[in-house]
Amino acid sequence: AQSVAQPEDQVNVAEGNPLTVKCTYSVSGNPYLFWYVQYPNRGLQFLLKYITGDNLVKGSYGFEAEFNKSQTSFHLKKPSALVSDSALYFCAVRTGASTARQLTFGSGTQLTVLP
Amino acid sequence: DGGITQSPKYLFRKEGQNVTLSCEQNLNHDAMYWYRQDPGQGLRLIYYSQIVNDFQKGDIAEGYSVSREKKESFPLTVTSAQKNPTAFYLCASSKALGVNTEAFFGQGTRLTVV
Numbered sequence: 001a002q003s004v005a006q007p008e009d010q011v012n013v014a015e016g017n018p019l020t021v022k023c024t025y026s027v028s029g030n031p032y033l034f035w036y037v038q039y040p041n042r043g044l045q046f047l048l049k050y051i052t053g054d055n056l057v058k059g060s061y062g063f064e065a066e067f068n069k070s071q072t073s074f075h076l077k078k079p080s081a082l083v084s085d086s087a088l089y090f091c092a093v094r095t096g097a098s099t100a101r102q103l104t105f106g107s108g109t110q111l112t113v114l115p
Numbered sequence: 116d117g118g119i120t121q122s123p124k125y126l127f128r129k130e131g132q133n134v135t136l137s138c139e140q141n142l143n144h145d146a147m148y149w150y151r152q153d154p155g156q157g158l159r160l161i162y163y164s165q166i167v168n169d170f171q172k173g174d175i176a177e178g179y180s181v182s183r184e185k186k187e188s189f190p191l192t193v194t195s196a197q198k199n200p201t202a203f204y205l206c207a208s209s210k211a212l213g214v215n216t217e218a219f220f221g222q223g224t225r226l227t228v229v
Contacts, residue, residue, distance in 0.1 A: 009155070034217055043119075043205055043220035044158075051215040090157060102148065102173065103218060107157040 002027040004093050006106035013081050014114050021076040021109045023091030033074040034092040034103065035065055044090060050074060061085070081113045118142065121206050121221035127229050128193070128200065136191045136224045138206035145211050147189040148218065151175060152203040161204075164189055165211070193226065201228050 003026045013019045025031055032051055036044040048059025055067045065076045074091060091106040119140045128134045140147065146165050150158040160173030164183040178197025183189055189208075193200045203225050207218040 032215060036220075041203075041223070041225070043121075043222045044207075044218075046217045046219065049215070049217055102160055102163055104160075105150075105158040107155060 002031075002093055002095055002104045004091050004104055004106035006089075006091055006109045008109050009107075010110045010112070012112045012114060015083055016080050019078050019081040019085070019111065019113070021089050021091075021111060023074045023076065023106060024072050025074065025091070025093045026072065027093055027095045029095045031072075031074075032094050033065075033067065034094075035059065035063070035074075035076050036090045036092065038088040038090065038108075047076070047089075083113045083115050086111055086113045119206060119208055119219055119221035121204075121224050123224060124222065126224055126226045128226060129229060131195045133192055133194050134226065136193070136204055136206075136226070138189045138191065138221060139187055140189075140206075140208045140219075141187060142208055142219065143186070144208035144219075145186070146209045146216075146218075147183070148207040148209075149173075149179070149181065149189070149191045150205045150207065152205055152223075158205065161191065200226055202226060 005024045034049045035047040038044045047063050048057050050057045050067045058064045063078050088108050090108050092103045094103050122137045148163040149161040152158050159175050161179050162181045164170035180192045203223050205223050206221045209216045209218045
């Protein structure tokens, strides 16, 4: 069974500082990884995805994520945080197995950027 | 303006009642999904559909039912058999059930049992 872990429920960072939101995964076979952001009482918005190729993936709003196969991680990063980045972030995974193509989500990490 | 529309935004249900949550998409996507979100638990898959007139149970299908009579629509019924239905429900769609296709989400319906 595929699974995703987001080890930190809450991450606080000062505005202008770099931010990292952690994600590790467990799958059989090749992983396909996604990051989403959710603002209060809203749906999820897609940020970026890793399918294959370059391990550093760039996405929306200046976010990027690094795929590390040996550590089974896909951490989300941004060089300089904004107060408006404060939101709930979800990592998700799926594989190529026909029985597991639906997305499996982590439990989410609440990011707070302090002014 | 393309997207996924969920209605209503807020829904109140009495004990023992069935309620239906609407989800419509105009993105011409084949695959549609229903997720339930509870605080601290992330999103859990209820049902998903790859094509019209076909759907599969997800991880927490008990007490829920769906239909897919049209490509654009994937309504979710929360039945009286669902013992703890109070949650935030999210509908999503994607081009296909392919590994490299991201899902697009609606704005959600918050269901409360009163």
